Amino acid sequence: MNDMSNKxxxxxxxxxxxxxxxxxxxxxxxxxxxxxxxxxxxxxxSSGPDQIPAEIIKASYTFIRS
Structure with a gap:
């Protein structure tokens, strides 16, 4: 058992x-x-937990980054 723990x-x-x-x-x-x-x-x-679709984030990237 000890050998297995060490591995x-x-x-x-x-x-x-x-x-x-x-x-x-x-x-x-x-x-x-x-x-x-x-x-x-x-x-x-499908969007993630923030419920924002990737299309929205991509389309608004130039606005978001500033």
Whole structure:
């Protein structure tokens, strides 16, 4: 049983982030990242929890970003 626990702990440690990953995750979101995310959104799909369809966000992006 102890051997199995150690193997699972090793898997957890393999998934921990390093300082480089932390720096990337802590950096501000860029406009390019936002544009890339918007370009992957498909029209005609159900909206998320905010109930705003992707078409509205895409169409009003220039207004929203300012």
């Amino acid at each position: 699972n702990i090793d898997k957890i440690h393999d998934n921990t982030s390093n300082s480089e990953t932390n720096d990337i995750l802590d950096s501000p979101i860029t406009e390019n990242e936002i544009q890339q995310a918007l370009s992957t959104q498909h029209n005609g799909k």
